[in-house]
Amino acid sequence: MNxxxxxxxxxxxxxKGKISCLKEELGHFGKRIxxxxxxxxxxxxxxxxxxxxxxxxxxxxxxxxxTPNPKLETVRKGTAICKEQNIDAILAVGGGxxxxxxxxxxxxxxxxxxxxxxxxDRSKVKEALPIAVVLTIxxxxxxxxxxxxxxxxxxxxxxxxxxxxxxxxLSICDPTYLYSLPPKQSAAGxxxxxxxxxxxxxxxxxxxxxTDVLSEGVMKxxxxxxxxxxxxxxxxxxxxxxxxxxxxxxxxxxxxxxxxAWSVHPIEHVVSGCYDLTHGVGLAILTPVWMEHVLGDGTxxxxxxxxxxxxxxxxxxxxTAAKEGIKKVREFFLLLGMPSTLxxxxxxxxxxxxxxxxxxxxxxxxxxxxxKLDENDVMEIFKKCL
Amino acid sequence: MNxxxxxxxxxxxxxKGKISCLKEELGHFGKRIxxxxxxxxxxxxxxxxxxxxxxxxxxxxxxxxxTPNPKLETVRKGTAICKEQNIDAILAVGGGxxxxxxxxxxxxxxxxxxxxxxxxDRSKVKEALPIAVVLTIxxxxxxxxxxxxxxxxxxxxxxxxxxxxxxxxLSICDPTYLYSLPPKQSAAGxxxxxxxxxxxxxxxxxxxxxTDVLSEGVMKxxxxxxxxxxxxxxxxxxxxxxxxxxxxxxxxxxxxxxxxAWSVHPIEHVVSGCYDLTHGVGLAILTPVWMEHVLGDGTxxxxxxxxxxxxxxxxxxxxTAAKEGIKKVREFFLLLGMPSTLxxxxxxxxxxxxxxxxxxxxxxxxxxxxxKLDENDVMEIFKKCL
Numbered sequence: 064m065n066x067x068x069x070x071x072x073x074x075x076x077x078x079k080g081k082i083s084c085l086k087e088e089l090g091h092f093g094k095r096i097x098x099x100x101x102x103x104x105x106x107x108x109x110x111x112x113x114x115x116x117x118x119x120x121x122x123x124x125x126x127x128x129x130t131p132n133p134k135l136e137t138v139r140k141g142t143a144i145c146k147e148q149n150i151d152a153i154l155a156v157g158g159g160x161x162x163x164x165x166x167x168x169x170x171x172x173x174x175x176x177x178x179x180x181x182x183x184d185r186s187k188v189k190e191a192l193p194i195a196v197v198l199t200i201x202x203x204x205x206x207x208x209x210x211x212x213x214x215x216x217x218x219x220x221x222x223x224x225x226x227x228x229x230x231x232x233l234s235i236c237d238p239t240y241l242y243s244l245p246p247k248q249s250a251a252g253x254x255x256x257x258x259x260x261x262x263x264x265x266x267x268x269x270x271x272x273x274t275d276v277l278s279e280g281v282m283k284x285x286x287x288x289x290x291x292x293x294x295x296x297x298x299x300x301x302x303x304x305x306x307x308x309x310x311x312x313x314x315x316x317x318x319x320x321x322x323x324a325w326s327v328h329p330i331e332h333v334v335s336g337c338y339d340l341t342h343g344v345g346l347a348i349l350t351p352v353w354m355e356h357v358l359g360d361g362t363x364x365x366x367x368x369x370x371x372x373x374x375x376x377x378x379x380x381x382x383t384a385a386k387e388g389i390k391k392v393r394e395f396f397l398l399l400g401m402p403s404t405l406x407x408x409x410x411x412x413x414x415x416x417x418x419x420x421x422x423x424x425x426x427x428x429x430x431x432x433x434x435k436l437d438e439n440d441v442m443e444i445f446k447k448c449l
Numbered sequence: 450m451n452x453x454x455x456x457x458x459x460x461x462x463x464x465k466g467k468i469s470c471l472k473e474e475l476g477h478f479g480k481r482i483x484x485x486x487x488x489x490x491x492x493x494x495x496x497x498x499x500x501x502x503x504x505x506x507x508x509x510x511x512x513x514x515x516t517p518n519p520k521l522e523t524v525r526k527g528t529a530i531c532k533e534q535n536i537d538a539i540l541a542v543g544g545g546x547x548x549x550x551x552x553x554x555x556x557x558x559x560x561x562x563x564x565x566x567x568x569x570d571r572s573k574v575k576e577a578l579p580i581a582v583v584l585t586i587x588x589x590x591x592x593x594x595x596x597x598x599x600x601x602x603x604x605x606x607x608x609x610x611x612x613x614x615x616x617x618x619l620s621i622c623d624p625t626y627l628y629s630l631p632p633k634q635s636a637a638g639x640x641x642x643x644x645x646x647x648x649x650x651x652x653x654x655x656x657x658x659x660t661d662v663l664s665e666g667v668m669k670x671x672x673x674x675x676x677x678x679x680x681x682x683x684x685x686x687x688x689x690x691x692x693x694x695x696x697x698x699x700x701x702x703x704x705x706x707x708x709x710a711w712s713v714h715p716i717e718h719v720v721s722g723c724y725d726l727t728h729g730v731g732l733a734i735l736t737p738v739w740m741e742h743v744l745g746d747g748t749x750x751x752x753x754x755x756x757x758x759x760x761x762x763x764x765x766x767x768x769t770a771a772k773e774g775i776k777k778v779r780e781f782f783l784l785l786g787m788p789s790t791l792x793x794x795x796x797x798x799x800x801x802x803x804x805x806x807x808x809x810x811x812x813x814x815x816x817x818x819x820x821k822l823d824e825n826d827v828m829e830i831f832k833k834c835l
Contacts, residue, residue: 064624066464066465066467067463068460069463070461071457072456074456075455075456077452077455270689273667273694276665280666281663284662303656303706316697319693320463
């Protein structure tokens with residue numbers, strides 16, 4: 064088990080009606096609030112009104128229109144508002160994209176130069192505004208971690224900024240806020256949660272047994288409830304289990320004692336950075352192909368364990384069980400209505416070479432991944448995804 | 450899934466050699482330190498020297514001789530030192546007893562009256578000195594939670610004080626510090642961890658699936674590694690997995706979404722409060738008998754799930770699987786060298802009536818437990834333990 068540090072300062076308020084604590088808790092951070100949200104669905108489903116009721120008495124500035132794969136341009140806008148209006152705290156109402164943009168804005172607001180500098184060199188992040196979250200999509204775990212992924216459209220880069228200063232101070236997670244999610248977002252969220260845990264689970268270190276069994280528990284949760292919310296969007300048990308799975312899935316708990324670089328996310332980030340694809344969709348296409356690509360004598364026992372523990376595969380031979388597991392992953396994504404090829408989402412091979420180079424350049428794929436990959440490997444994976 | 454709040458401020462530094470951060474981190478709290486430890490085993494195994502090397506430059510006051518089932522008298526002594534010497538922070542070097550005593554001292558040091566007042570009325574805890582921990586026994590999870598159990602010998606009461614102010618600020622968990630533990634303490638620790646998770650797992654709420662599967666993961670970890678450290682005390686993989694299991698087992702993660710009162714601990718606390726029995730030994734005697742006592746049509750499916758998931762029992766019929774699970778628990782405790790009757794540890798029936806009354810009076814057994822118990826139930830459990 065590798066050495067690790069573990070400290071998560073985020074204050075989670077989980078459950079129906081928890082929005083009622085917002086006024087008091089947000090008050091601790093100040094009066095001048097930047098409210099950040101997406102395309103306006105929160106105005107249709109009533110969440111905006113519930114939030115505004117809590118913000119009575121605050122000076123509220125709004126930054127709406129945060130898109131999936133949030134853009135540097137938006138961050139620059141938010142940073143400018145914070146500086147001009149002397150904002151005290153940021154309230155993100157949304158999912159991973161809104162929270163990630165808010166985190167980057169929170170850091171950018173306290174930095175004199177361009178916010179992209181902070182992504183390229185996180186040591187430049189010296190302070191950040193406090194961030195509060197009202198979660199409306201469960202997927203990225205951003206509500207209880209210190210990372211944010213931002214896309215720079217000028218350079219076609221989708222990169223992460225990550226420092227303890229970016230932990231949200233408060234995250235309100237009400238599972239009923241997920242009831243009105245479009246099915247595609249529910250599905251992509253489940254894929255993302257599963258993928259996060261798989262990235263942490265498929266690593267060279269086998270000695271962190273406890274972390275592995277906890278990971279298996281979270282993955283079983285996604286496999287159990289992911290399809291239920293597709294059929295029954297207002298199922299509280301399913302929504303609440305998935306919502307907490309998204310948080311626990313990427314709040315550091317499932318990494319401790321393990322470590323190493325991720326495999327599928329860095330490849331997907333390049334694709335969705337170039338094509339503005341929904342992150343979960345990209346993961347659904349790439350993950351089974353990556354599994355097939357790296358399956359071999361050195362990896363088959365962990366793949367077999369994954370198949371048995373997460374999908375209940377009952378086969379003694381490791382290689383057979385491993386292959387059965389990959390099949391189950393593919394079936395699970397299909398059940399959620401995910402596409403399984405890049406062609407289906409309108410992506411051809413024209414940028415494969417560039418993207419393969421970028422994936423290697425911007426990640427630990429070739430140095431610290433579960434199975435080390437080079438550009439040719441990534442090219443092969445892309446081709447198999449066509 | 451029940452609503453919950455989740456915030457754990459403790460900074461965990463886990464792994465071999467992590468003691469090296471103590472000097473710097475402790476320095477944030479001040480210069481005047483009360484060093485609290487037990488019977489002196491840390492002087493034989495070298496941990497005391499490693500700690501003192503880090504404390505070079507601090508003003509160190511010592512309170513040694515903390516016993517299992519830590520006593521109010523010791524807390525009073527510690528509180529007096531803190532007040533007389535203007536102590537800035539408490540450094541607990543030990544296991545649950547030492548940490549619990551330190552927590553109570555930390556609160557008592559900031560309170561004008563007798564520290565027992567704080568146990569009887571936790572609203573009187575308004576502040577507490579910062580607490581740092583160097584963990585040398587893994588069992589209670591006290592290194593990352595806000596509870597402390599203290600015994601008042603005058604009244605034969607063993608009660609808990611629990612408030613967020615008592616979270617340790619820092620806990621250093623080095624699995625090699627467990628290498629020299631006497632086998633009996635290693636065994637009792639494993640029983641304690643398993644019991645904590647069982648208390649949280651056996652609860653009426655079945656909807657917190659994710660919490661249940663995480664609990665099963667931690668229990669599997671104990672069942673896998675508990676016996677290994679008995680055979681091979683310097684097995685790093687086993688020690689590190691158990692050490693983190695003890696922390697995760699009682700840091701609130703396995704309670705979220707569930708709740709309800711515990712069953713076996715309140716009964717055991719009365720026994721060890723009266724007889725100064727090792728807590729883990731009392732739990733090992735009581736747990737299987739409690740399981741038999743509450744097994745019935747309403748509980749058999751959860752008991753069967755426990756048997757299948759934690760002990761790998763492969764039986765279709767729930768009642769048969771449940772009974773097989775209880776047998777496995779008993780075998781597991783025997784494998785760790787635990788006694789299985791009260792007679793073996795010199796306890797007869799003379800205080801059964803008093804203890805049964807106390808167990809009911811001081812707990813939620815009759816009101817909020819998995820299966821509600823009255824005095825007669827507890828009497829019956831005691832008799833079956835003879």
